[in-house]
Amino acid sequence: MADGDTLHRRGLMLILSSPSGAGKTSIARRLLDEDGDIRLSVSVTTRPMREGEGDGVHYHFVDRVEFDRMVEADEFYEWATVFGHCYGTPKAHIRSGLKAGQDYLFDIDWQGTQQLYQKDQQDVVRVFILPPSLAELRRRLVGRGTDTAEVIESRMARAQSEISHWDGYDYVVINDDIDACFGKIRTILAAGRMKRARQTGLIGFVRELMKRD
Ligand code: 5GP
Secondary structure, three states, X not given: OOOOOOOOOOOOEEEEEXXXXXXXXXXXXXXXXXXXXXXXXXXXXXXXXXXXXXXXXXXEEOOHXXXXXXXXXXXXXXXXXXXXXXXXXXXXXHHHHHHOOOXXXXXXXXXXXXXXXXXOHHHEEEEEEEOOOHHHHHHHHHHHOOOOHHHHHHHHHHHHHHHOOHHXXXXXXXXXXXXXXXXXHHHHHHXXXXXXXXXXXXXXXXXXXXXXX
């Protein structure tokens, strides 16, 4: 017996963007832990690896020469320069994965979001996470302890310019409570999966329902 949860569907690309420090990384991690149907799209970057990060897990870390080669070879869905380093989304596997029903999570900024959306509007679900206040954002950036004071100042400045792009998203969630914010993002994901256009297995199913005895 077929039901809505077992019928084949097309995968989606869930984009989470926010100024850094708004809680996006914790939410992304939790989503990947708790939802077996979504996988992280691992970006390629030229920035140095931070403590606690792994190559191929958080990013594929490459040098500038290799990044430029990948741009030339058209191996990216999109790419951008952020804080003087290059970041890009490799195309490999994603297109075929979507067709097979695999969902992907993207942790990318507004520039990447725009480019992905232009290439593939049907598959993209865009979510922007806002911090509850600038003071709280600063507190979180300082508390993380991974960046120098100078980097924190440049991230604060960038946060405000990032926030100005909030209107390029389908959904906006304020992260004043991490559990509530996470719940809202799971709801958005669940609704995205049920969109008619994504439920490719429905055609045959509905045809059966319309048969006359
Ligand atoms: P971080 O260096 O803190 O991990 O990331 C810095 C910024 O780069 C974040 O805003 C993140 O969303 C963005 N970013 C990470 N990967 C990509 C990517 O593949 N494409 C684009 N456009 N931005 C990315």
